[in-house]
Amino acid sequence: MKQFSLLLLFVLFTSFLNAQQKVGLDYFIENGQKNAPALLENGNLQEIGKLQNDLIKSQNNAFKVNATSEVLVAPYFNNNGSALAITTTPSSNAFGYDVGITNGGLYSSQINITKNLFNQAVLNNLLFQNKISNNSLVLSSEEFSHNLIKNISEAYIIAYQLQLQEKFNRELLKDMGTRLIVVELLVKKGILMESDYLLLELDVEGKKLELQQLESSFTTAINQLYTLSGFPVEAVDELTIPNFEQIESPLKKFYEQRFENDSLQLEADRAVFENQYKPQVSVYANGGLNAVELNNIEHKIGASAGLRLTIPIYDGNQRKINSLQSQLKQDNLKYYKQNSNVQYANNLRNIAQQMEALNANKMALENQLKKQQNILGIYKGKLVQGQISIVDYLNVVQNYKQNVYAKLQMQTNNWLLQSEYNFINW
Numbered sequence: 568m569k570q571f572s573l574l575l576l577f578v579l580f581t582s583f584l585n586a587q588q589k590v591g592l593d594y595f596i597e598n599g600q601k602n603a604p605a606l607l608e609n610g611n612l613q614e615i616g617k618l619q620n621d622l623i624k625s626q627n628n629a630f631k632v633n634a635t636s637e638v639l640v641a642p643y644f645n646n647n648g649s650a651l652a653i654t655t656t657p658s659s660n661a662f663g664y665d666v667g668i669t670n671g672g673l674y675s676s677q678i679n680i681t682k683n684l685f686n687q688a689v690l691n692n693l694l695f696q697n698k699i700s701n702n703s704l705v706l707s708s709e710e711f712s713h714n715l716i717k718n719i720s721e722a723y724i725i726a727y728q729l730q731l732q733e734k735f736n737r738e739l740l741k742d743m744g745t746r747l748i749v750v751e752l753l754v755k756k757g758i759l760m761e762s763d764y765l766l767l768e769l770d771v772e773g774k775k776l777e778l779q780q781l782e783s784s785f786t787t788a789i790n791q792l793y794t795l796s797g798f799p800v801e802a803v804d805e806l807t808i809p810n811f812e813q814i815e816s817p818l819k820k821f822y823e824q825r826f827e828n829d830s831l832q833l834e835a836d837r838a839v840f841e842n843q844y845k846p847q848v849s850v851y852a853n854g855g856l857n858a859v860e861l862n863n864i865e866h867k868i869g870a871s872a873g874l875r876l877t878i879p880i881y882d883g884n885q886r887k888i889n890s891l892q893s894q895l896k897q898d899n900l901k902y903y904k905q906n907s908n909v910q911y912a913n914n915l916r917n918i919a920q921q922m923e924a925l926n927a928n929k930m931a932l933e934n935q936l937k938k939q940q941n942i943l944g945i946y947k948g949k950l951v952q953g954q955i956s957i958v959d960y961l962n963v964v965q966n967y968k969q970n971v972y973a974k975l976q977m978q979t980n981n982w983l984l985q986s987e988y989n990f991i992n993w
Contacts, residue, residue: 588801588802588803588804588805589803589804589805589806589807590803590806590807591806591807591809592719592720592723592807592809592810595719595723595792595793595795595796596715596716596719596720596796598796598797598798599715599716599719599795599796599797600712600715600716601797602796602797602798603711603712603715603797604797605711606708606711606712609704609707609708609711610708612704613701613704613705613708616697616700616701616704617701619697620694620697623690623693623694623697624690624694627683627686627689627690627693628682628683628686628690629682630680630681630682631679631680631681631682632678632679632680633678633679634676634677634678634679635675635676635677635679636675636676636677637673637674637675637676638672638673638674638675639669639672639673639674640653640671640672641653641663641664641668641669641671641672642663643657643661643662643663644661644662644663645660645661645662646658646660646661646663647661653671653672654671655670655671655860669859670859670860671859671860672859672860672861673858673859674856674857674858674859674861674864674867675855675856675857675858676855676856677853677854677855677856677857678853678854678855679851679852679853680851680852680853681849681850681851682849682850682851683847683848683849684848684849684850685846685848686845686847686848688842688845689842689845689847692835692838692839692841692842693839693842695835695838696832696835696836696838696839698835699828699831699832699835700832702828702831703828703832706821706824706825706828709821710821710825713821713990713993715795716990717986717987717990718795719792719795719796720809720811720986721983721986722788722791722792722795723792723806723809724809724979724982724983724986725788725979726785726788726789726791726792726806727806727808727809727979727982728975728976728978728979729781729784729785729788730785730805730806731975731978732781732972732975733778733781733782733785735968735971735975736774736777736778736781737778739774739964739968740771740774740775740778743767743770743771743774743964744771746767746947746950746960747764747767747768747771749950749951750763750764750767750950750957751764753951753953758953759953759957763956763957764957766957766958766961767957767960767961770961770964789803809982811982811985811986811989813985813988813989813992814989814992814993815992816992817992817993820911820993821993822904822907822911823904826900826903826904826907829900830897830900833893833896833897833900834893836893837889837890837893840886840889841886841889843879844879844886846876846877846878846879847876847877848874848875848876848877849874849875850872850873850874850875851872851873851874851875852870852871852872852873853870853871853872854869854870854871855868855870856868857869911991914991915988915991915992918984918987918988918991919988921984922981922984922985922988925977925980925981925984926981928977929974929977929978929981932970932973932974932977933974935970936967936970936971936974939963939966939967939970940967942963943963943964943967946959946960946963947960
């Protein structure tokens with residue numbers, strides 16, 4: 568019985584620990600990246616791109632085999648008194664197609680084989696174009712994931728700020744509840760007036776309402792985090808402090824990779840367009856039945872083979888026009904890249920200056936809060952002795968609370984700036 572009781576206590580204790588769920592920013596980011604439909608879709612599109620390589624090779628290198636069958640009848644009307652006749656020697660008065668065109672008919676059933684030759688350059692251009700398209704998908708996935716991290720991080724910071732405000736208000740409310748008991752005793756002893764008690768009680772009730780609003784806002788913020796992360800809402804007792812380490816500037820920034828890939832895409836598209844101006848050589852062969860007469864048709868089974876060469880000569884300067892268009896698009900990319908370089912440097916410098924100023928203000932506010940804590944301690948002691956009014960005490964509490972909120976807001980802004988810095992410095 569004793570062993571059973573110990574086992575039961577262990578299970579209950581373990582369940583309690585599991586119920587006190589603490590989660591961090593990484594938890595939401597990992598789930599968000601795992602559940603994002605856009606990332607899953609891009610993963611499938613990349614697999615489709617890999618299959619497209621095989622399709623391109625098959626379309627341009629593989630033998631093409633097909634079967635054809637045709638029966639053509641070209642009758643003559645009013646031929647030597649016959650209303651309808653199938654012949655290769657019609658009379659001069661007969662009506663029908665010229666015998667030199669049809670020979671009276673066509674009876675064909677063949678297997679045809681074709682293959683392109685000397686087209687490696689064409690194939691390479693198509694494969695390169697597909698490779699750049701697949702690189703675009705990879706970059707799109709990275710960009711979406713990066714934006715998702717930023718959105719989740721900002722939502723997490725707001726939720727964590729609400730958690731800190733809720734914790735501070737709960738502690739403040741607990742302390743004021745103790746003061747309320749003391750004031751009640753002082754009122755009974757005639758040291759303070761009943762109106763002092765009612766005023767403090769009213770302020771305590773107001774803070775209880777504020778705490779309820781904070782709890783509701785925190786729940787909403789948690790729901791928003793789970794929604795952004797793409798999985799069902801779970802109970803969360805506490806969020807861990809977010810950690811944003813300032814990352815170093817990468818050797819090749821993302822926007823530079825994007826511009827480089829876009830430039831290569833223009834070059835690949837131009838090369839594929841010019842595939843049509845390359846000489847094309849193909850080999851073909853066929854075998855089967857091919858006859859224009861039914862007589863002795865069983866001997867009309869044979870085969871043929873040949874080479875076909877196609878050389879483009881003139882198309883109205885389409886090649887030159889396409890090349891000019893491609894160059895103008897390349898120039899547009901250069902303009903945007905130059906502007907992105909300026910924006911990148913300016914934005915990072917601006918955020919760094921904001922963080923520096925914010926940290927200086929935060930240090931000054933922390934010194935002020937230490938002084939206010941000392942004053943609040945003095946006022947608590949005097950309140951117990953009935954030496955100060957409730958109004959003065961509540962004013963000190965309110966000022967202290969406002970500065971604590973200001974400090975929390977500064978910390979929140981600092982985290983948001985760090986998140987923004989990492990978002991840009993990428």
